[in-house]
Amino acid sequence: YEPGEGLTGWIASHGKPLRIANVRDNGELRRIAEDLAWSKKYSEISAKPGQAYMGVPILSFPLPGGRQREVVLGVLRVSGKAEGEQFDAQDEALLSHVAAMVSIAIENSQRYEREKRRARYFRLLLDIGTELDPRRPIGEMLQAVVNRVRDGFRTEACQIYLRDEESASRVVLQAASGLPGALIGKLTYVVEEGLTGHIVHAGTPVQIREAAALGDWNDPHVAKVASHLPSGVCRSFIGVPLRLGDEILGTLELINKIPSAPGHRDWFTDDDEEYLRLLSTGICGVLEGARYLKTLGDVGVTAMRMQRIASFGTLAQRIRHEAANPLAVARLAATNLRSDIQNVLPPSPSQRGAGEEASRLIGRLDVIEANLNEASSKLLDLLKFSQRIGFIRTTTQWNDVIREALIWLAAERQRRGVEVHAVYEDLPPLFIEPNEMFGVLVTLLRLTMETLGTHGGLVEVRTSSSADGQCVCTEIHVPEAPLVETVSLIIEPAAGAPEELSPLHFEWALARETVEMQYAGSLRWEVQDKEACFVLELPLKEG
Template sequence: MSTLTIDQILKVGSIFSEKSLNGILEKSVNLIPNIFNWKGCSIFLYDENNDVIKLAKTSGLTGAIDRKNGEIIYERNEGLTGWVFDKKKPLLIRDLNKKSNSDLARFHPGLRWKGKYSEADSRKAKSFMAVPLVSQNGQLLGVMRAVSDDYNFKKSDLDVFMLIANYVSLALDNYKYIMNERRKSEYLELLMKVGTQILSFFELDDLLRFVAENTAKTISSETCEIYLRDEYNKERLVLRAGYGIPEELINVAEHKIGEGLTGTIVKENRTIRSKNVLTLPYYKGKYRNAIKGHLKYGDRLTFLGMPIKIKDEPIGAIKLYNKIPKEGGPDYFTEDDEKYLRILVDMLSVAIENVQYLETIKLSALKTLKSQRLTALGTLAVRIPNDIGNPLVEAQLGIGSIVRKFEKDPKALPPEELIDRLRMIGENLKKVSQGIRVLQDFSTKAGYHRIKCKWGDLIDESLLLVKSELFSKKINVERNRSEEANLPETVLDPNEITEVLVTLISIAVFRLKHYGSTLKIGTIRDREKLRIVIEGKDNKSGTEIPRRSVEEKVVGAKSYKPYQFSLDIAREVITTNYGGRIDFQEEDSCSKLILEIPMRA
């Protein structure tokens, strides 16, 4: 058959309707034998990584089979198929079953029959032809071949076969283009997702977990690890976050600078990309056995690692292992993977620097707060001589005058005059007492004086400070005062705890979306610990509360960013000063903040 009918052309054109690589190959190898009544057809695809072609799909596989690692592979100039692969030229052999390798060599120098396998019933088919599959830009995609047991292919058959091969090449080329564009889209989606969220993290561990998971899923690696320099020993790298690895390795796995792949990346400040890490001289596989059992796709061989830098100074490394091939994609990390990972790591570096900067600001804020309180105490100390000293001196002088007169003459002062003078002394001593009381109250609020406090009083004062916010949003407050009254007094700095409670209440209120919602404050005593549970329950049936700021409109009520810095300071205060902790939990219509503090804080 040297020409195609319209019906056959339509069948060939139906290859373009297939959306998957497997669909294109399956239809191609089955279509050709049906059209021409040939025995079978096979398509080999080019493996750029190993510079070989591999059998991807066949409609007939009989005779001897020579497999390598479970696959049928041809190297350049290996057999008839390998000759087409190397020369990128079509090949037609008539009466192949009658030709020896010497005959083939006279036909084309270096040409010989390998006999790896045959689509024909006989070991050596009567006729053979193969054509290269070439993309629009001239790149080799693979080889397509066909055989026949009882029919000798003609030049016109080869012309038709080449025409069909062009259709197949175009379909493969289109598929490859679509896959590349899809991967670019996935990369850009990752960069947009990370770029819009990465700077909203205030906790370093949360940031690193987010990046590790999203990087692995988008670049299609089985594992992702992020190492950072140890805070106290800069020559030590510690695993701070990971995806697809055992959780018990986090904050435990470590490498010295210059040790293994991780240490080499940081020491030499360079990217390492490999198709097989076992071939790298500096690969140590320190935690290979610990991770191996968690892998679904075999041992960790393909690798991409990159330094994390701040101002060109490496502070850590990100490592990807085991490229998971998507349909038609490579099973190793590509230059595109490296390019997009570099962009991602640059954003990560900025975010890490931002978190470190916020941590510094948080500590500075605590120091400033302490300094302001101490300054306030100093200002009060300056007032003491005038507010307390003068009345005290007057009282002392009055008592001294009375004593001297009585020593000279016990009857020198009439009773009326004595009473007046004693009354005046009492007034001055009262002023002194009032001044001392003011000093005590002020020092308690401005300084760090801890006293026994009733939790009911602390909650009362905190609610009073946010009263206007509660009133404007019509928030219903529920408390169990009888539980609060039964709680023992705790030695605390009332000013600190009130500030903490106000922050937690503000976050819970901010999360409420509708008027008429409920703020529930509960207290639980658990052994030697006390828990204050502040829970906001949204009234979904109520009128929606309008968002007042641009940030609230953009990020929505689910975020608590406006209070994040205050929450960080509150956590720092409770952890450092009282050995307690603050937990934040949120669901669709409910937020819960739990303040846990030891009874003997």
Template sequence: MDQGARDPRDQSASVPATPRLRLDALLEDLQEQVQRVRDTQNRVHTLLDAVLSIGSNLDLDVVLHRIVESAVKLVDCRYGALGVLSDEGGIKQFITVGVDEETIARIGHYPRGEGILGLLIREPHPLRLTVLNEHPDSVGFPPGHPPMTTFLGTPVQVRDRIFGNLYLTEKNGGQQFDAEDEAVLRTLGAAAGVAIDNARLYDDARRRERWLTASSELTRTLLSGADPHEALHSFTTTVRDLSGADLVTLAVPVSDTGKLVVEAADGTDAREVRGLALPDSTSLAAKVFSSGETIVSDSLSQDPRSESGSAAVLDLGPAFLIPLGTRERVRGVLQVANRQGGPAFPDATVKMITGFADHAALALEIAEHRRDAEELLVLNDRERIARDLHDLAIQRLFAGGLSLQSVLNRVGDRPEVAERVQRVVDDLDDTIKVIRSTIYALSERARPDTAGLRARLVAEVSQAAETLGFTPALRMSGLLDTGVPEDHREQLLAVLREALSNAARHAHATAVEVTAEATDTTLRLRVTDNGRGIDPAVTRRSGLANIRTRAENLGGTITLTPHQPTGTALEWTVPLHTDAP
């Protein structure tokens, strides 16, 4: 065999390796394409699951939180947030994922819509940033804020309005957000808009149902002749339930004094503000009462427009105050508030409570007219009874007495008969006097009381401000105008004058608080000051002796104790009898 000839089986050994390497590269590219398709398929499935998740619940708060959780999962990042916009263009609610409660507390107030967040509010378009702090609109982070570099944001639109913006930062693995992340987030934002719209419609329907039920119940209570005082307490409880607020108060005017008193309160620390008298110029409630306009505050206790009232007693945050009644006749001021750091009230809640308050004011006015009509009927009956007693009963009794007196002259020779006739005449005369006093009492009851105890308390406290140099804080609770007899009223006012005078002349106090309370069995007056306290060297205390005497004359007591941290606390307590006139 020719040795130069080659074995065909050896030809494969000499074929170059290039085709095989090219095939390997093609296979690797194919595997990468398949993996990308699988990743895209998984992301699409995850997106569909996210759409189903956010659309499967109709509670708006749950929906908003699920939107942020789904966005963080879809684009594989560490932090996510949804900023809900207010009507003024700022951020009124901020829902976060990835930031713990301790960090949130350390940061403080949620963003108001500045920097990059404000840019998305002004220009509602998707935005991707490689380095967040390098953008010219960036304003940096507050102390305690976790570091963030990469950024992806997109608006969430509900129908034709921008509801808020989705913000995502810190993509995992140190990678950058890409166009696919942006497309996925935009798709999620569109689905979120539909879910939010459905949840809001459901909330509106449920809120409207609760509003109608509460309105019907309030109207039925008022028109059934229930005590208006109890109806007002029920009203504040219903408002708190409808709004989900921490505290709801209702301030009403005291006669013609121009001052408001918190008549009803429900919620956290309601006892601290119930019965509190509000100044006529430095409280937001007084401004709402005088203007008839609604006032909304982001932080009531820190609002420069309010210097006193419940915001000075408690640390209150987001709140709104609305007039109860019409612009021409405001019957009171309703304040709905959350504690400091609590969520702001949605516009829908403000509108709902405003509508409910208007309905309540109308029901109160109808009930008041009904009570006036019933009272007028009673007064007419009293007038008719008094007239009949005077024109019929008294005249006939008087005529009968005259007839018996004429008989006396004819029985003068019979002493026993004459004595009996004279006794009957005297009885008739006494009966006429009793009937006349009854007629006078009926006429007196028909006259309205022009100055109740509450108005007189407000007047006394206002008058004391001239001597003290400041207006004492005043709290009033219970049926002070109707449940306290006149003699008790006069004694209580005298005790108050003496206590305020002592605080001004001897205690040199810079703050005084007056509390007047009437229960079914007790009338209590408490006056506290932050002065220098009781001087043990002074033994002559005629003012305190007078106060003690006034209490003992009514079967009551007086206690005088140190007030913490400085000052004196005087408590004057007397019993109230249920059968008192």
């Protein structure tokens, strides 16, 4: 029944009891109320002439500090008294009393279901809270959240969109449950576009309870998403903004409520929205924490990079100042030696042997002076280079860089009791900046030695060309690494890791960024049982 439709609809609309001697008597109906009419459907159509009818509303009464007015929950009606008998005021009072008891039973049932649902939601929120850790990879954390939310809220799909880091006017699907993983990172919205774009723009939740209403939003991805759902159609939707203060980070969305039992609701309620908003607040806090940690990590990496550059510049200045005086003395001595040799040259051609010896000495002196001039020029170039931020690449023998790194760490290796076995394959030259990649190798070797602890052990270094000949591969392998978990936490801090990060964490981040961003290579940390291995791959490029 619609409100006001028929006798039952009239009771529901007005919230008043109704007693009728004959439902077919339009005059009697008009005397009761002008808008009262028999709809002739359902049980009313079977009423016979002269048969009495009585109905009372099932009312939900006002609550102290809560609902301020009566609400009609339903209608309780009876008909068909013995022929000629009518319902009286006593019958109406009795039926109203029964309706009041039904109202209490309904409200108790609703309260029980509401409290049970609330307890289930709070357990769900506590459960999801265990997944929220800003030190976890964002993608992994969000995927765990959408999986839990989808199961807990009993929906066909759950998805999280976040603003694109490169364009704040776009949002990108970052995690989804119930949808193919191939859609993650592919589905995008412009702000104000479709349902998701509207939520991001307006910062307000959206609820949709009918499939027909989705068409009003002109959402470009509804059909594509629906094709991957078990039901094949988007029939209900709820989305809330991920709000952090005045900033909207993205959206949390649920699609298609799954009824808890046949005949139960298949749409989302205001309670669902309330708990989603509470959950979104927790997600935003973790996202902000992760963003802060990422910024802190970037600052650490940048500081490490600048420290290396500054150290290199300081070293170049020291070399220049400390070598300038010995070079000047050597050049002056060479000039004086040349003068002395010329002074002792024999004036007579008859002393040809002595003259030839003096000429050979002058030739050797020319070589010495040329090399002194070249050394001075190189030192000047080194000083100029140190005054520029950045590095200059050159064609380099990769095996030589590895040998230099091992020599550099010789004292530390000896102190730790680390034995190194190196196998070098003949490699084509690499177009790299030796100092930059030298730092990467030193970081990897130090991390490798950390896996051995204080008792030392064996480290195996191997270089090779890839099967396709497109890159150079370097493996730094530890067959027995008792502290491999400690190094894993340094490289990728996880839940429960120390709050104070090791400097090696930032050195690792700098090394990985250098390899991946500067050389389009790859740097991996692989662990199996107590074995550990760093794998560094650098593509071959023409100098």
